Each structure stands twice: as C-alpha cells, then as structure tokens.
Amino acid sequence: MEFSLNEIAATTRKAVRGAGYPWGIADEAAANQYWMASYRLNGCPRLVQVLQQLNGVDHKDYSPDCQDLHWRSSGKYLCPLITSCALTDRVKMLSENSTLTIANVAEPLLLIKSVFYLASFTASVSMRWSDCLLVTDGKVIKGSGSFRNYLIPGSGSANKSLNGKCEKTKTRSASDLFEVADVTLCMFDVSDTATNAKPSLSDVELTLNERSTRAHVDFTDWQALDKFANRTYAPATEESRLKGAGSNLSDND
C-alpha cells in the first residue's frame, strides 16, 4: 500500500509509544522512519520485528552501556531505537579515525539515520554488519553486500535512482527472521590517503541520492504497526464524547 511519508511518521510515533517507549524515543523513531522511507529504505518491517520481539520487556535491559567504544547491553541484545538515540546524542564525542563497535544490535538497519547524522557532523562513516556494508559522508549513502535487500521493493523511479546499477531487489517482510548482529562503525576522513585500507565510496554499488516522497508498506506490516498504535487510544465513553471535546450543541443553526 502506498503512504505519504507523514503517515509513516505519524503511525510509527504512535506505534512506538504504544509499545511502551517514552514519547521522545517515539519521536526519533518516527523521524527515522520518515527519513528511511525518503531514501527508499524498507524500515517498517524492521520496526515491526523490534516492537514484537521487545514487547513487554524492560527497555533498560536492552539499552547500551556507552562508557567506551565498545557498546553492549546487559541483556540479550540492544534495542536499535534506544541505541540510535544514544548514537545521535554522542556525535560530538566520537572523533574521526576512531572505530566504535556495538555488540548484538537488533535490526541494525534502524541505526542508519544516526550513522548518516554522525557522518554529516564529523567525517565519512562506514557501517558494517553481517555481510552488509554501507558508507556515507552525510550526503549520500552507498551500500554493498546484502544492503540492497533492505530497499523498498522497487517502483520504476526507485530503480532509476540507484544509478542504474540496481538489480531486482529482494523483498524482506516482517515474516523474515529477526536480525541481530554486531555493528562496526569506522569514522574516517575520505581525503586522507593513509586511510586507503578503509572502504572508499567507489567500492560500493548503490547510491541513494534522489529522495522519494511516497513509500510502499506491506499491508501486514502496516496492520502490525497500527495494532501497536491503537494502544495509545483511550476507549470512548459518552462522557468523554461530550466533555472531552466540549460540544453538545446543535449544528443546525
């Protein structure tokens, strides 16, 4: 189903809040989903996985310990919504030419906007997890490996924006396995020839440099988000109908 990006953000915000996160985390998750959809990244199924897997848990156990450059959780894995906020909050504390490892992140794709922001603030950043690599300078994102599997299954315009190099993308949906992986972020200066050993922007296959204004979301994923969003609505009563909205006057005047 096709949605406006504001619909995706609004539903995400309510769904994340409905899943028990504070409003501030929900705001950031909404902004992330809006941004990802504009880059044709298929964030909704990844978010559904997180909300379902972490349903009813104490989020503190899934928050990173950020004391050094090896972030980890005390629980089984890290929540990407909380970790993404922690990363965004720390961009000024992460210097160029350093490497940050984040162990056992659930659905690592959901960190991508904070990585993009980190790069726009400091230098270019590479992000690796499983067999996936992406590099961003805060302006464009290039990816290789299985990165293409995270793209929203393509419309014609989506394929065109991928510099003509995109092959038919594989669809991932919420029924896919819940992904947990170690993530490595390298902050480096692209103009520095001494860092040639690190991935350069020409290594990769996909450039997402045209923003999209709409996104297709799998109906099952949308329903799942809606179900979480519904938890934020108070059941209606006749009292709330009249008092809550403050009207019981006739409109035939």
Place this chain on the structure above:
Amino acid sequence: MDSDPGSTAPSVPRRDPGQIMRLERLGSSHQSRLSFMRILLRRIATERWHFSRPEFAIDEACVGHAVYSVRTATRTYSLVAFSHQLADEMRSDRVIAEAWDATFALFDGEPTAADVERLRNNVPVQESGRVSETELTMSRANKSVRLWSHVVESLAAGRQPELEQIESVGYLMRTTAVYGSGKFGAADHAVIAERPEMQTSFQAEMLTVYLIRTFVRDLVEHAALVAGGDKAARLEPVIARQLGIGNSTGLGMAPFIINHPVLFNNWLMAREEAISRVRSVETASESAQSLFHAVLRRAVLLIDSWSSDHPVQQKKLSKLRADIQSLTQHVDSEQLMGDYPWNRLVEWSENSLSVEGQELLTSLILEPYPDLVDGLASCMVDPETFSRPIDGHMPLHELKTIIEDRYDWTLNIDWHADEQHARAWYVSEEKLEPRLGERFEEPLAEYELALAPARDVAKAYHLLCEFSNTGAKNGSTAAFLLAHPECRQAVQRVQLNLHAPYAEIRDNTISAQLMPIDMLRAKLAFFGATRFDPRSDRWLRISMFGGAPYPDEFHDVYDDLWVYPSSKTSHSFR
C-alpha cells in the same frame, strides 16, 4: 520621514517571550499583515493569478461537482468540490460526523475526468476515503442552515438578503476540517515546500478555503435560480463580499502549536520582529498617520460586527470596545506626532488597554508599513521539522542553568497540587482526535499525550538534579538521557529554547484553569481568522476571508486592507 527599514537594527527590542507567551495573551491574538490569508491574497494580487471555473455540474437538487482552477506563473491548482444533500439530523460540525453538505479536495494541477471520478469515490467520505499525492488538501463544509435558507429564499424572490442576518452569521457555510500535509494519503508538505507560493505555512489550506468561498457563493446563486427561475436575483457583490467562510475548530488544532515548537517560534518571531521594526520608526510620515487613522476607523467596524454568546468572550469584547474608543481618542489628541510615535503608543497601551486591546494595537500599527513587515512572511516556515537532534555533549550543569533561566516559571508551580495537573490530553479511539479529560475522574494516564511541557520540564529538572547529586555532576546530557529516556522531549525543548525563545507556551497546559480555546485562537489568528466565537471552553467558530475580493474582483486595484470593512455605507448596504 520614516526610518529606513534595512539600515540599522531596530532600536526597540522585540517583546519579551515572558510577556508574549502567556496563554491569556496568545488567546487574545488578532490577525495582521502577516496572517496566512492576507499573505496568500497579496501574492494572488501581485502575481495576477488567473482563475477559472472549468466545470459546474450541479443539478437542480444542488447535487453534483464543480472544479475551480487557479493558474499561477508556473502551475495550476484546482479545487474539486462535491455538493451533497444532507438531512438535518446528519448535520454535525463535530469531527465524528460522517456526512456533510459539501466536500472538497485541492488538486495539484488540472484534474482529468478520471481524477474527478476517483475523488468522487473518496472525498465525500473524507476520513474513510483515500486520496493521493496529486491532492494537497481534503476538506468539508456544512451550511449555516438559517442564513442559507434566508439567502436562497430572498434571491429566489428577486430580493437581496437582509444585512442584519448576513452580519449576524457572516458565512453561508463553515468548514469543519481542512486536512493537509500527507493526511489520508495526500501529498506531504515537503512536496510543495520549495514552491515560492507554498513556502509560508498553510498556503495550500488557505487557498482551499478561499476557493470554497467562491464555490459557496456560486452554489447559493444556483439554488436561488433553481427556486426562483427568471425572477431570481444574483447576490449583490457588496453583500457577497461580507460573507466569509466559517470554521468550527475543536481541540484537534491545539496540539499543533506544542508539537511544532520551532515553527510556532518562527511565526511569533516574525510578528514580534515586525512590531519591533515599527516601534523603532523615529517619526511617522503624514501618509502613515492617515493610513493608521483610516485602519483604526475600519477596525471599529470589524469589532462591531463581532459577537459571541460565550461569557468569557463577551467580557473580552466589551473591554475591547472600550479599548478601541480610548485608542481613537488618544491618537486623535496626540496625532501621532513626535519621536517614536508607535513605540509611545504601544507603551501607553500597556498601561491603558486590556490585553485584547494591546494585541489589536500591535496588529494595527503594522498596517502602514508593508516595506518593514511583509518580507518577514518568508521567515514563517520550519524546513527542519524532522531533524532536531539533541546536543548530548552539553554538560549537565549547563542544561540545568538553561532550565533555571528560561523555565523558572514552571519550576515555581506546585506540581504536587492536584489542580495543577487536573487535566490530561488524550486521543479517543472513536475518531482518533485529541481530547481533554479530567485526570482524577477518568482512567486516562496511560493514554496521555505529551502536551504538558511545563510539567515535563519541571520533572526533568528534578531528575537532573538527582542524577547530578549521585556523582554525575560533570556528566553529559547524553548520559542523563540514557538513564532517563522519558526526559528526551523535555530536554529537546529546553535546548531548542536557546535558539527559539518564542517556542514555548509559558503556561500550564494541564491545569484545572486551562482554557483550551486560548491555544486555538493563538493559531487561528495567524491564519487570519476574525470574529472568534467560543462555543465552550474547548471549541469555537470563526470567520475566514470575510471582506476579501472574489477571484473576479482583483482588477487593477487590490485593497490589502480587505479584512477591515471599508465604510459604514458599504457595511450596511441595502
């Protein structure tokens, strides 16, 4: 001679947010040169937009559709209007309604027959339908039954309607929602944000309402023609001009000004900058003085036409009428001579007029100075809605100091007292619209919306003090937020306030004393609404575009002061 607007910074500073951001004052706001309706009509006049009515397929029962197009220099926008038959028992202005007298979409371009059919299957059912990226807004309206019948019957009999009746209502139809910004599948604001004519806030919505007004005039004449045949009269232009479009606005609008703090700041900053520039004018030219006198006379007529049955508004109106009399006498005796006349006038008003009167004056003094004011319209935007990162590097002691400096007003509230958090904002599952409930009478806490920044910042402050005392005194904001993610929004707002001093309403939005209509009026005044008529403490009716020229009336001379009735004669035309 007037001061040169661009040469130096204004000598009179912008008014203090501590004075401006109180709900009592925000709830006394008036339209001004920087209102979104007036910005739109100025552009239409300047750029000579071309209007047409490609279709008017309305039958004898007033059912059917019509298309109104407007061509700018670079593109076309079209209102697709559907007219329906609605039984009286179905007519409700509440958002829970399911049928309306008329429904609308603003189409981005010129719709084909297939587009109109697609919209016919979706727009009449509003929230239950789906529109697409070619639609910029979706809206609906209900008749003012009393005035509609009177106007149709009069015109059908070959007479003009009674002016008293026109004046007492002010509109033939009132909209009950104008949805934009991606709702129900429409185009996101980002799609049109780069277009010069859509840059200022809510321009697509204002254009929608403006075109609806034209459709409603045509529809009432059509109804009269059907009823009266050859005998039927057309609505005299001078009467048609008095008619605006009404709007019923409830709590759905209130969260916007809290949820868009930077945009709200930018609206207020532009207005306050305009006021500061005019107050900094050293001497008022004769033409500026005479224009002000003329506007003041016309403002008296506008205020005279404003009535309300709500006791709070009645009291405010009675003070405003006394204020405008004092103001007229004061400027007559002083004649706006001498140095810094506008600044002296504003200073005088602060000791002599009610808050309604003071805010009316700050709006009126902008009128003689389009060169100082109108350019600020381009600042009333927020291009970064979705990108407000928190500065996690900020040391906690710095964050604490900012709260103490800028949020002292909320730290002084006794948050243990029930009356300070008696209310809770929530969304009802019935129609997914915001409501305001009694926290201690209904089980609402778990559904509460984040619309109480005053309480949340105070709470964050106390947690921050505790966190600092546990040895993290030199810690970072990032560390604090990892331990207290529930404080993210509050911390973000505090940091935004550093650059956006008018972002925060400096009042408690969940107290037992809250008048939600103050929040609604703060926003509606920026739209350019007039005749605020509260129907309870949480919804009100307003009028939009009353007095504005119709598309065929722009001609060569455009009266930018259309919002003020031009004379007693035309006002009471018979």
